[in-house]
Amino acid sequence: MIVAQSAASRLVVHTVLLAGAIVMVFPFLWMLLASATSQSEIFDGSLFPTPTVAGAIENYGRALTAIPLLRFMANGLIVCLAILVLQIAIAIPCGYALAKLSFPGRPLMLGAVLFxxxxxxxIPTIPIYIAIAKSGLVNSYAALILPWIISVFAIFLFRQFFVTFPDEVLDAARLDGFSELSIAWRIMLPAAWPAVASFSIFSVVAHWNDLYWPLVVTTDPDMMTPSLGIAYFRQSGEGAGHVGALMAGGVLVTAPLVAVFLLMQKHFIRGLVLGRH
Known part of the structure; x- marks a missing residue:
């Protein structure tokens, strides 16, 4: 009886998860099919577009030539990598200090991170934009990168990860003459690769897909990031109303994120599980 109930429960859970997966995957599947379907056949009344080689050549060719899509993706890569490196460079010592060092005001600082x-x-968009505009940094990589180099989420994630690290190892390192910064970079960082992988996926996905901030500080097409570039393509004469080309651009912009997640999914899950303690 108990075995039957357990099997029934698993069946219900897996059915619900499968239904949720279908709902989540369907828009991406439709985008992929539409990206290889000619414009005249996308709205022929069928639920699923019918992809063809000619439709794929037309749509992807338009997406790559009508706008500088590769330039947008290069901008996104530069911005995401710069933000990620600077966020980790700041969050590692901050998380280590909040987890392992005793100093006045530590609980208050942890509360500020949580806040x-x-x-x-x-919320801080207007004062940050005013500072950037007065500094003459609009339409620059600095405007896209600098406001995001401090991530309270990264600090909290690494702090949670470092809390579980044995204090005996740190004491032995101090006896060997390691400074606190050396401990943070030479001991804590190598042990925190799962947390680094988890945060890297969060950070890259968030800033690769970000439309809000690039829309605020960027007006030059040469400085647009992928999401803003797709929106620019939709409003331009070449892309307006051409659904197939827009879907092709969406596939090209989404594919790198899918590849990164598939390559790092084990570290991503492990980092989240370890960070819960």
Whole structure:
């Protein structure tokens, strides 16, 4: 009886998960099919577009030539990697200090980090934009990168990871003459690769897909990031109304994120599980 109930429960759970997976995957599947379907056949009344080689050549060719899509993706790569490196460079020592060092005001600083997690990114937009505009940094990589180099989420994630690290190892390192920064970079960082992988996926996906901030500080097409570039393509004469080409651009912009997640999914899951302690 218990075995039957357990099997029934698993069946219900897997059915619900499968239904949710279908709902999540369907838009991407439709985008992939539409990206290889000619414009005249996308709206022929069928639920699933019918891809053809000619449709794929037309749509992907238009997406790559009508706008500088590769330039947009290169901008996105530069911005995402720069933000990620600087976020980790700042978050590792901060997380280590909050987890393993005793100093006045540590609980207050941890509370400030937790409070920062609750603040929407849109709230400080106006003062940050004014500072960037007065500094003459609009339409530059600095405008796209600098506001994001401190991530309270990264600090909290690494702090949670470092809390579980044995204090005996740190004491032995101090006896061997390691400074606190050396401990953070030479001991804590190598042990925190799962957390680094988890945060890297969060950071890259968030800033690769970000439309809000690039829309605020970027007007030059040469400085647009992938999401803003797709929106620019949709409003331009070449892309307006051409659904197949827009879907092709969406596939090209989405594919790198899917590849990164598939390559790092084991580290991503492990980092989240370890960070819960």
């Amino acid at each position: 920062g997690l609750l603040v929407p990114v849109q």
